[in-house]
Amino acid sequence: MNIPPHEIGFDFDGVVADTFRLFVSLAKENYGVLIEYDDITHYEFLKAIDIDEQIAGEIVAQLTYHPHELELKPMKGAKDVLTTLAGLSPLQLVTARPVDEPVRLWFARHVPQIREPDIRIVATKENTAKLEVLQNLEVKYFVEDRLDTCYQLAQAGITPIIFEQPWNKEEHPFKVVRSWDEISALIQWNGAL
Secondary structure, eight states: OOBOGGGEEEOSBTTTBOHHHHHHHHHHHHHOOOOOGGGOOSSSGGGTSOOOHHHHHHHHHHHHHOGGGTTOOBOTTHHHHHHHHHTTSOEEEEEOSSOSHHHHHHHHHHOTTSOGGGEEEEEOSSGGGHHHHHHHTTOOEEEESOHHHHHHHHHTTOEEEEEOOGGGOSOOSSEEEOSHHHHHTTBOOTTOO
16 A cells, blocks of 8 residues: 555544553553453453443543543554654544544643644544545545444445454454554655655
């Protein structure tokens, strides 16, 4: 692949931000619940791990509405690649989160080099709503961690790139990346690196 910077978009949780590792950490630190990250083998994580639904809901609410106040780290290498990319074309993030403001605040804290005009963040509230947004943004490639979304995008002509996680290791036809170095290698930088 040789993806032009303006044609690629990214999911936030599990791709840009290491959200699920922080979920595991918060479960242990705040609730005494021991979960192994690699045990999260289903996107609907309550089907894969043993945790009280109320506790899970409290942690998810913290991660959803206050990620900028938590130690939610960028995925290794994401900061550098996204900063370089934002210098070439506005970043395009499409997330199934219910609101975008916490993600904006997270970027201001963790990747302050990226200015507000250089990033588009759209919160769709549902995974199934990403397709229309991506089409409107003219995104042709989308880095995602949810397989169901990848199938939906592929049927509509958008090329999904799956960011490998424990919950998406089943067999599928999509390009897999395991790091931001691998994402970087897919982008047409034209000497920007």
